[in-house]
Amino acid sequence: MTEFGKALTPTETSIPGLVVWDLPVHGDSRGWFKENWHREKMTAAGLRDFGPVQNNISFNDAVGTTRGIHAEPWDKWVSVATGRIFGAWVDLREGPTFGAVFTTELDPSRAIYVPRGVGNSYQTLEPDTAYVYLVNDHWSPDASYTFLNLADEASAIAWPIRLDQVEVSPKDLAHPRLADVTPMGPRKTLVLGANGQLGRALRAEWGDAPHIEYATRAELDLSSPDLMNARRWRDYDTIVNAAAYTSVDVAETPEGRVHAWSANVLGVGSLARVATENDILLIHVSSDYVFDGTSTRPYRENDPLSPLGVYGQTKAAGDTIVATVPRHYIVRTSWVVGEGKNFVRTMADLARRGVDPRVVDDQVGRLTFTHDIARGIRHLRDSAAPYGTYNLTSSGACRSWADIAATIFDVIGADGGRVIPTPTDAYFAGSMNTVAPRPRYSELDLSRIESTGFTPGDGDERLETYVRALG
Structure with missing residues (x-):
């Protein structure tokens, strides 16, 4: 009864x-x-x-x-x-x-x-x-x-x-x-932007387990009107959006503006809809460019967005969209370094070739190595940290691009004094190309992600290890 x-x-x-x-x-x-x-x-x-x-x-x-x-x-x-x-x-x-x-x-x-x-x-x-x-x-x-x-x-x-x-x-x-009986495997994880610097770091972090999938833009077009039917999305638990339009200066041109908004906003909007309707955790990588760089203290996750240029505006718009997904992490980072073309590789090459570069000295922030971003993404998901936005960069002192370049020269055995510190305005003076405005101060407060038990890598140690590995 x-x-x-x-x-x-x-x-x-x-x-x-x-x-x-x-x-x-x-x-x-x-x-x-x-x-x-x-x-x-x-x-x-x-x-x-x-x-x-x-x-x-x-x-x-x-x-x-x-x-x-x-x-x-x-x-x-x-x-x-x-x-x-x-x-x-x-x-x-x-x-x-x-x-x-x-x-x-x-x-x-x-x-x-x-x-x-x-x-x-x-x-x-x-x-x-x-x-x-x-x-x-x-x-x-x-x-x-x-x-x-x-x-x-x-x-x-x-x-x-x-x-x-x-x-x-x-x-x-x-x-x-x-x-x-063949056990039922876990719901799938999809990494977008698989060939980029972060995509390759995520592949190294997660490997090639059967439930992990990697896709390039050619393999999954976020702008497709048939995106909702591109996969059996209920089989997926997590999507990591490591893809983005990142040509900061080109984004200021008429053609670049269209591409930036298409990839960083419209594509993200479609992805957010897929995640919301299929109970998928969406992990989205953001940027320090959502801020204008006028703060007098490290930026916190809940500080008002104030982007200067088109790229920053599209990233801010994308963040706002992702924040509506019930299960989401926005991982905000800066000055990314990984496998592929980046500032550190360029400076190392110049040092070996005997070139004395002019490098801006009035933009300050921290490098972020893709290995640490991949670790942080995995940590947030596996630890079931509260959903929301997390700053994630390397730890240590906030330094200028010129300071970092000098360190790279020193690690290689060249003279760091060969780097010529130059103000941003002077560096771009006379450029025939469109130049995007850049935040002059990009330090991000790391206390929130550290409170979840994650320890960011030391920036100086990461930089030295990376440079020495370049050979």
Whole structure:
């Protein structure tokens, strides 16, 4: 008999993420009423806001009707409208709890949240049982399922009614034993901008595991009107947007302005829509150029945006869009150095060639090595840090471009005094090309990301190691 008057209460099970919920049911001589799904109340009580999109009902006439152990690539909220079931759940996800079993009975006063990859099955204990489940993806023939045999000896599920005495489909009886089951892998991670400096660092950080994908602009066009159908997006957990239009000076030209807005704003907007509609974590890389460089202290994450030029304006607009995605990290960085063409490589080359370069001395900030950005991105995701914006640069003193160039010369064994400090205005005087305004002060406050347990690399040590590795 259904129990009335329970409080809305979650109970963790032995399978991570599988949670039983007691539901308030109100009844009298006329029958009963319950709120089977109430987003505000249930998420406030701790249920993940899993975004159901479909509600299904399986009606079962007879006692002993048994449904097979199916693990699906979506989350489920399972309950009973009438009758009673014995439910069995087996963890079929890749990981240390693969094969773990949990069983319990459900009536209208109990429900269970079933995460993606956990095998779900039941046996009816009363006639006319209506089994109800909400899912956060529509059924698709392209979805990947994992199945387990109801009679698997390793799972040893104690079915109340023997399997040779129940209504069950031949297909469910033919599923493999646990030893022959291929575990369901985690949801995928997609790295965009895979051939850029940061993209290559992320590849080095994450490797080539089957659930990690890397894509260039040619392989995934964010401006495509068919982006929403370019992937089965519900199979993805994380998108890292390491792609951007970064030609700061060209962005000031009529043609460059169009390209900058297309890549850094319109493309990001499309990506944000994909992430929002498919419950994907969007990690987006930002820039110190969203500020005007007039601060008298290191910039904090919540300081007002005040970009000077087109590039900074497009990055600020992109940040504002990404901030609307429920699950997001904006990683704001500066003066990026990695594998590929960059300031440090250029200065090292000039030092070896005997060139005495003029280098601006009134723009100050910190270098950020792509290895550290990749580490920081992984840390934020793996540690489940609070969503939002995080500054991430190398640590240490804030220095000018000229100071950094002199250090590079010294590390190589050239004379750092050969670097000629030059004011920005004088450096660009007489240039025939369009020149973008640049923030003169770019130091970013690192206290927020450090509070999550992440330690940025020391800038001086990183620079010396990088230069020496250039040979």
